[in-house]
Amino acid sequence: MSRAGKDSAVLVVTALDDVTADLVIQVLNERKVPAVRLDLGDFPTSVTTDAYLGQTGISGHVITETRALDLARVRSVYWRRPSPYTSSADLTEQDAQWCVEQARYGLGGILAALPGAHYVNHPWRNRDAEYKPAQLATAARCGLPVLPTLITNDPGKATRFAIDHGPVVYKPLRNSDYLSEDAQALTVWVDEVDPVSIGPGLAQTMHLFQRRLDKVADIRLTAVGEHVFAVRIDGSPGLDWRRDYDALRYTLVEPPPAVVKGVHAYLDAFHLSFGAFDFGLDRAGRWWMYECNPNGQWAWFPAHITERIAQALANQLQCRGQLHDC
Structure with missing residues (x-):
């Protein structure tokens, strides 16, 4: 004991x-x-x-x-x-x-x-929640809107999807760098895909294609236990806002109740206490979930945002997830 x-x-x-x-x-x-x-x-x-x-x-x-x-x-x-x-x-x-x-x-x-x-x-819960197919399937079950997505190594199916749902973007199934021939670390960014560019080389491994969202902003929602901190990200010059942090502007926003409910259901499904959710905001004001990093970063936000997240995480750790224990 x-x-x-x-x-x-x-x-x-x-x-x-x-x-x-x-x-x-x-x-x-x-x-x-x-x-x-x-x-x-x-x-x-x-x-x-x-x-x-x-x-x-x-x-x-x-x-x-x-x-x-x-x-x-x-x-x-x-x-x-x-x-x-x-x-x-x-x-x-x-x-x-x-x-x-x-x-x-x-x-x-x-x-x-x-x-x-x-x-x-828990490290095993982090591991279970890192797989994007499981993330998207779970998000849909929890009521979070998910864009049409195809995961495949079939060039023909990928081409057909890109034509039927275009414009589409390509996303890595895991955000990890790889080394070029001259040993330089390269990052695969989210980028738009032209159907004619899809060739037989796609058959070598699995790839994720997703309908491109006509977005007006990105949103990073950091969930810590019962608390959620949603930050609207404006100023991104392209599809992937991580490519130019200096151009970004951050605003704390209030997430819709349906999103908050879905986020908590998602965390419960994976037995998580923390999750960093990425959403796209469309012109109608709808939040579309892209992914959830169970161990995502948040320290690059301005101090007035990071302070709130740090305090919430400290509460979780100090009180073992139960506020009445403090």
């Missing part, structure tokens, strides 16, 4: 250069709530772990260079963006891979099974 109480710690699992986590830790520090930062990439170089499991549950410690965390006294876990697991440089490639896998299922398994801890979000 967990012994976590009001003097127990918040565990923040993330890399050193995570500005988003920094803002939340700052609020926790101001409230005198103990916070322990842990980067998975520091194991085993500067992290030691012991976990004892039996009829009484789990106990033990995670020890970093500066802190010792009692596993039975963790009130909440803020699972952000830790570095990948590593291994000793003097190991063979095969041995290194084996060690990394053991760390993932050992240390990762321990951190995912802390008794009584409130997760924002």
